[in-house]
Every structure is written in C-alpha cells, then in structure tokens.
Amino acid sequence: MKIVPPGGNLSCRTGCGACCIAPSLSSRIPGMPQGKAAGLRCIQLTLDNRCAIYGMTHRPAVCGSFQASDSCGANREEALQLLAELERLTST
Ligand code: SF4
Ligand code: SF4
Structure with missing residues (x-):
C-alpha cells in the first residue's frame, strides 16, 4: 500500500504488509x-x-x-503493534 503522510513524501515499506494483517477489513476480498x-493475515498477502492483486479491479477500494x-512506525513490528492498538481503539 502507498502512504501519503501529511506534509511528507514517504512511501510504503516494501515487504511490510502490516496493514494487511493487523486491521479488520469489512470489504469483500477475493x-x-x-x-x-x-490480526488475520489477508489471503492476498504474498x-x-x-x-497479490495490487492494481487489479477486484482489490478492495x-x-x-x-x-x-x-x-x-519505524519498522514492520512497530506497525503491527500500532495498527493493532488503533484497531482496538476504533472498534469499541
Ligand atoms: S503498515 Fe507497512 S505496508 Fe502498510 S502502509 Fe505502512 S509501511 Fe506500508
Ligand atoms: S487485498 Fe492486498 S492490499 Fe488489501 S489487505 Fe489484502 S493484501 Fe493487503
């Protein structure tokens, strides 16, 4: 996934995939x-x-x-922790 931080120009860490694991996703995924x-790994995460379906029309919007x-975060492990915490805070 691409990220566009406020006022910055950072890009997504290749091979991270934390946001394809930690958050829940209500959209249909092939x-x-x-x-x-x-916390469940997306089946489309290689x-x-x-x-695996990046750029394809059936990838959830x-x-x-x-x-x-x-x-x-600064690395994948930190992202998994931060996103899990965010999920907890927003799912209640
Ligand atoms: S959590 Fe990882 S894969 Fe998701 S946007 Fe951030 S750096 Fe990219
Ligand atoms: S469809 Fe792709 S981008 Fe979306 S959660 Fe799954 S692996 Fe990640």
Whole structure:
C-alpha cells in the first residue's frame, strides 16, 4: 500500500504488509468474501508481504486509499503493534 503522510513524501515499506494483517477489513476480498478479522493475515498477502492483486479491479477500494503514515512506525513490528492498538481503539 502507498502512504501519503501529511506534509511528507514517504512511501510504503516494501515487504511490510502490516496493514494487511493487523486491521479488520469489512470489504469483500477475493478468497475472503466476508472480509477479514483484525490480526488475520489477508489471503492476498504474498509470502514476501506484497499484495497479490495490487492494481487489479477486484482489490478492495479501501486498500488503495489507505493512508497510515503515523501508524506505520519505524519498522514492520512497530506497525503491527500500532495498527493493532488503533484497531482496538476504533472498534469499541
Ligand atoms: S503498515 Fe505502512 S509501511 Fe507497512 S505496508 Fe502498510 S502502509 Fe506500508
Ligand atoms: S487485498 Fe492486498 S492490499 Fe488489501 S489487505 Fe489484502 S493484501 Fe493487503
């Protein structure tokens, strides 16, 4: 996923994929018609943590619009923690 942080020009870490695991996703994903629960790895996330349907029309629109610069942290582990915390805060 691409991120566009406020006032910055950082880009998404290749091979991270934390935002394809930690948050829940209510949109239909090919192979996951009900979306996915928080903490569940998206079925379209490849073993090297890339989106297998990137750029395709059946990729959920929310994936393309995801902007999570503050939650990406300094590395993948931090992103998983921050996004999990964000999920907890926003799902109650
Ligand atoms: S958590 Fe951030 S850095 Fe990691 S894949 Fe998602 S947008 Fe990219
Ligand atoms: S469809 Fe692609 S971008 Fe969206 S959560 Fe799954 S792997 Fe990530």
